[in-house]
Amino acid sequence: MMAGLRELKKEQTRQRICEVALRLFDERGYEAVTVNEIAEAAGVAKVTLFNYFPTKECLVLSGIEEDYARIVTERPPGQSPLDAFRAHYRAMAADDPAEADVGALLVRVRVITASPELMAGVHKSHIGQRYALAAALGGSTGDATDDATGDVTAHLMAAQITASITTLQETFFHRLTSGMPIEEAGRLLAQEVEVAFDLLEYGFSSKRGEDCEKGN
Amino acid sequence: MMAGLRELKKEQTRQRICEVALRLFDERGYEAVTVNEIAEAAGVAKVTLFNYFPTKECLVLSGIEEDYARIVTERPPGQSPLDAFRAHYRAMAADDPAEADVGALLVRVRVITASPELMAGVHKSHIGQRYALAAALGGSTGDATDDATGDVTAHLMAAQITASITTLQETFFHRLTSGMPIEEAGRLLAQEVEVAFDLLEYGFSSKRGEDCEKGN
DNA sequence: TTCAAAAACGAACCCGGTACGCTTTATGCT
DNA sequence: AGCATAAAGCGTACCGGGTTCGTTTTTGAA
Numbered sequence: 001m002m003a004g005l006r007e008l009k010k011e012q013t014r015q016r017i018c019e020v021a022l023r024l025f026d027e028r029g030y031e032a033v034t035v036n037e038i039a040e041a042a043g044v045a046k047v048t049l050f051n052y053f054p055t056k057e058c059l060v061l062s063g064i065e066e067d068y069a070r071i072v073t074e075r076p077p078g079q080s081p082l083d084a085f086r087a088h089y090r091a092m093a094a095d096d097p098a099e100a101d102v103g104a105l106l107v108r109v110r111v112i113t114a115s116p117e118l119m120a121g122v123h124k125s126h127i128g129q130r131y132a133l134a135a136a137l138g139g140s141t142g143d144a145t146d147d148a149t150g151d152v153t154a155h156l157m158a159a160q161i162t163a164s165i166t167t168l169q170e171t172f173f174h175r176l177t178s179g180m181p182i183e184e185a186g187r188l189l190a191q192e193v194e195v196a197f198d199l200l201e202y203g204f205s206s207k208r209g210e211d212c213e214k215g216n
Numbered sequence: 217m218m219a220g221l222r223e224l225k226k227e228q229t230r231q232r233i234c235e236v237a238l239r240l241f242d243e244r245g246y247e248a249v250t251v252n253e254i255a256e257a258a259g260v261a262k263v264t265l266f267n268y269f270p271t272k273e274c275l276v277l278s279g280i281e282e283d284y285a286r287i288v289t290e291r292p293p294g295q296s297p298l299d300a301f302r303a304h305y306r307a308m309a310a311d312d313p314a315e316a317d318v319g320a321l322l323v324r325v326r327v328i329t330a331s332p333e334l335m336a337g338v339h340k341s342h343i344g345q346r347y348a349l350a351a352a353l354g355g356s357t358g359d360a361t362d363d364a365t366g367d368v369t370a371h372l373m374a375a376q377i378t379a380s381i382t383t384l385q386e387t388f389f390h391r392l393t394s395g396m397p398i399e400e401a402g403r404l405l406a407q408e409v410e411v412a413f414d415l416l417e418y419g420f421s422s423k424r425g426e427d428c429e430k431g432n
Numbered sequence: 433t434t435c436a437a438a439a440a441c442g443a444a445c446c447c448g449g450t451a452c453g454c455t456t457t458a459t460g461c462t
Numbered sequence: 463a464g465c466a467t468a469a470a471g472c473g474t475a476c477c478g479g480g481t482t483c484g485t486t487t488t489t490g491a492a
Binding site: 433434435436437438439440441442443444445446447448449450451452453454455456457458459460461462 | 463464465466467468469470471472473474475476477478479480481482483484485486487488489490491492
């Protein structure tokens with residue numbers, strides 16, 4: 001129903017704008033490309049472009065948010081929140097990387113990592129995630145009092161978890177953009193997922209011995 | 217020497233711009249005030265304003281960066297990096313809050329927390345801090361290889377530490393802007409510093425028992 | 433007093449993003 | 463098929479943050 005040719009063309013246009021933008025960004029860098037150029041190259045008016053993507057950032061960043069809070073709210077009963085995260089990212093690292101279009105993803109990652117402005121945008125989106133995760137971790141009792149009054153532990157945990165995941169992602173993507181084949185990067189990622197969640201679970205004190213060798 | 221009347225007036229002008237800007241931001245909100253208004257109210261031209269402060273953000277955020285990396289590089293010998301942070305923030309929480317101009321700080325904090333844009337700016341500045349801290353934690357061997365190749369643990373630790381400190385600060389400032397007297401907020405902060413660094417040191421597993429009561 | 437450097441200035445400009453009012457085009461109904 | 467309607471696209475003018483550039487004022491020192 002409503003197989004509308006209207007919405008078909010709409011999706012085509014959206015796709016075309018996105019592809020053109022990503023190609024130009026990849027060629028010349030995010031900051032050096034103006035939205036006017038993108039609009040012209042995609043054969044649409046500037047105002048139409050902003051109809052599809054509310055900001056220049058969204059041309060790159062739209063649709064790449066992860067939902068941290070869901071991982072903990074939808075975990076199997078009896079599992080700790082941290083184990084839910086560990087299982088989730090363990091599975092993600094073990095996934096066959098050929099399932100998704102690696103090429104398109106790589107371009108996107110390359111554009112993002114090459115632009116401080118976009119990197120800041122990514123981190124900005126993590127802020128909201130962190131708050132949602134803190135609510136999911138500590139607020140299951142659902143009291144309506146002002147946030148950050150008593151649940152400091154939940155906020156601390158949420159902050160540490162998101163910071164760790166962010167770091168894992170950055171390391172992984174940094175390797176990909178440096179030319180490492182995705183299989184090898186995936187293997188390293190799988191190891192580091194364990195390192196990261198062990199660190200969260202057992203703390204720095206469990207690493208003290210290893211640290212002193214290189215850190216001091 | 218060079219007690220120059222030149223640089224005196226320069227500092228006066230800088231101060232005047234900053235005060236005027238903060239007052240306007242506090243009255244009507246950061247986003248609702250234009251730099252033209254600030255310049256006019258401070259009796260200078262827009263271009264002169266941008267000579268003193270490179271961006272609108274800097275009118276509020278300049279000079280409030282903390283140097284995380286220094287805390288670890290300048291720690292007393294024999295002390296672990298984490299203990300250095302704990303000692304630093306323990307001392308900060310115990311400091312007599314009357315030493316600094318609390319009123320001016322409070323206005324600044326109120327302006328920042330009321331503006332998502334400024335909040336994002338604060339988090340942006342934390343990114344660089346995190347990288348510097350990771351380098352200080354893991355890079356004392358000083359190998360010149362590309363970063364993030366082998367020191368994932370250092371990056372993870374740096375990320376967790378900065379995330380925790382950021383959370384402590386946010387909680388503290390949130391209480392101040394909510395009207396809590398600074399002495400009481402300081403007392404709570406002192407407790408939470410211990411909670412945060414215990415969590416970092418011993419991990420989530422040490423909290424498992426308490427968590428299950430409220431989190432599940 | 434004079435002179436060069438520093439600072440302030442005004443005006444025009446660029447870029448991301450919005451508002452408004454106008455044309456085009458697909459769609460649903462008859 | 464034909465027509466009204468609503469969605470989508472468009473052009474232009476505008477706004478605010480930020481830069482460039484050439485000019486004028488101010489200041490420190492000879």
